[in-house]
Amino acid sequence: MHLAILIAIGTVCAGIGYANPLLHFPLAALGFPLILGLIAFSARSPRQAFKRGWIVGTFSSLACLYWLAYPIGVYGGISWLLAVPCPILMAMAVGTYYGIYTFILSFAARRLHPFMLCIFSGTLWATMELAQGHFFTGFPWMTFSSAFAYWPESIQGAAFLGAYGLSGLLISITTGMLVWRTSNSAKTWTMSVIVVLVCLGTLRTEPEKFSTLKVTDNATIGIVQGNIDQAQKWDSKFQVSTLKKYIKLNKSLPGKADLIIWPETAVPFQIQNPSGLRVALFNSSKNSGIPLLTGAPGYVLHPNTKTYSSYNRAVLIDPDKTTLEWYDKSHLVPFGEYVPFGKYLPIGKLVQGVGNFIPGTDASPIQSGNLAMGILICYEGIFPELAQERVANGANILINISNDAWYGKTSAPYQHLGLVALRAVEQGRYLIRDTNTGISACIDPLGKITDSTELFVDAAILVKPRLLSGNTFFSSNYALITYGPLILTLLFSIWIAIGSFVSRGKRNQ
Known part of the structure; x- marks a missing residue:
């Protein structure tokens, strides 16, 4: 698919998927990681996946973070000439995370079974959001699960996995949609996650349910x-x-x-x-x-x-x-x-x-x-x-x-x-x-x-x-749930690296 089309779809989906005063449709937000996943799976190389993921991530982030120019220009004591580029620079920085995500996912897609890829994409995304919340003092404004906050039934998973973990679970669904035809186990995983989230939204009508509250x-x-x-x-x-x-x-x-x-x-x-x-x-x-x-x-x-x-x-x-x-x-x-x-x-x-x-x-x-x-x-x-x-x-x-x-x-x-x-x-x-x-x-x-x-x-x-x-x-279980995806991502990465090394050795024999 042409890069301009990917940019347009990703930007529109992020723009209306995340909360805004004009048109907010949370389900549209799913289109953003779907585009990133499509980039990762179709790229000729991980390097191309990074480049495309970064560009799409930058434009999509700008659709959500454009407002940064307003406080900087109006109240920040900084000229508009310097204020206007600020959200662009911030979007480029945030876009780097999405570029890294597509780079790693592209590499993993060549080594992992589709079912494992669903799980890995979720842990990788949750790890990425954890990094966004800590690096350079932290700026987790684009937390994916926040796009669904105005549909409370859809965010009950945060009581169990936190916002970052819920984001990862939603991302694993989008990956499952992309590999749907290639694996029955991926289908089962995707449908199971959807059913669990729907049941939580339906059954968790009081905060005391499924907790010690x-x-x-x-x-x-x-x-x-x-x-x-x-x-x-x-x-x-x-x-x-x-x-x-x-x-x-x-x-x-x-x-x-x-x-x-x-x-x-x-x-x-x-x-x-x-x-x-x-x-x-x-x-x-x-x-x-x-x-x-x-x-x-x-x-x-x-x-x-x-x-x-x-x-x-x-x-x-x-x-x-x-x-x-x-x-x-x-x-x-x-x-x-x-x-x-x-x-x-x-x-x-x-x-x-x-x-x-x-x-x-x-x-x-x-x-x-x-x-x-x-x-x-x-x-x-x-x-x-x-x-x-x-x-x-x-x-x-x-x-x-x-x-x-x-x-x-x-x-x-x-x-x-x-x-x-x-x-x-x-x-x-x-x-x-x-x-x-x-x-x-x-x-x-x-x-x-x-x-x-x-x-x-x-x-x-x-x-x-x-x-x-x-x-x-x-x-x-805050520490386990927050840092668990990071540990799983590292283990997956080691597994992928070992598999790549072994395959390269066999080709050289």
Whole structure:
């Protein structure tokens, strides 16, 4: 098939398969790995497979990541001349993973039985996504299973295999479709996987099924979406009006809450510093009698050097406590909240709008009444290991505060929501997501969005999550399930390499 046709099909399938505001049809996403598999199986050589896989992967990634130019160009302090190429460069980098996938799969197709090829393609893809989540600080935004997050029935496998493992299982189905006519065992495998996923989606109607999860209590939480213009957010002239708006939205909540949540950096001033704004904020919490969890900037002063470290912080203001509790964001956004290797790279003028935050080190839950809150700030919600750490530390609910105003009305807020929904399924916890401009939501442990807001509207809603203890199969066996595909991929690769060496030796005799 002509390369241009492969590019067109892969790009369209990825563009409409992953979440977006125009046309989202998750099943179309299957066309993307189908094209990559077709490239791997039809290429004249693994080298050609890499080249074609990288090109198709780059265009398909760009269809999903085009929005990167918006926050960089509008808010990043970087000229559009430099901002526009950024998503292209990112897509090229992400495309490299798909090129490597098709390269290895092309090599394996010459050595493995079709049935084994189905399994290997799945473990290889899961390993690739694991690498995407860790190399160069990690960027697992294109996690394949996230394309199906808006169909909760289709992602129940994440409670057993995690998002990466579920992606691998879906990829093995596409490989089975490609080798369908060549092997009865591959047919059996493919149909069996489909049946298992359908049964899970049908039978897993409560999170307690097939797990050790137990409901321990109920809670009522107020989600407040301030809808503050990003261009005004850090302008001191708007600090008073911003605080007044949030306090007014608090009062508009339709009932009594156990906790009120404001989004990431909703408070545009230093809570630690004495000020009239601080007094107004604390008085509001005291008068309502309701604890408030809010995003805010924070810092630690170093007296000896007369310097300070800045943090992206979630702060609990409890009217019944005399001290503040907080969580500092631990996984920062590169070139957004810090510059990687900034001391050594002479690019200060190019990234003058980038923050200079320090990562936090404590992932312990913040306690408020019966709530043990595992906090994920913004981008942290897309990393499985961070949610795993919070639940392992005792969280009975996950809280994701974010500021998606950066992304405008692009695909990013929809994709972001789909990614964090996977954390709820993996961990068997309700996930409360509060964002500045939307989409704010309550997501149950089955990945269902029980309540949500619209983009770019003022909103104050009450949600009633259940608090759970116990573990899913995935969270109980996290290390084995997460790194198992990597081990299997290495074993398969050794097997293939030995087979290739033996075959070459026989030809030379």
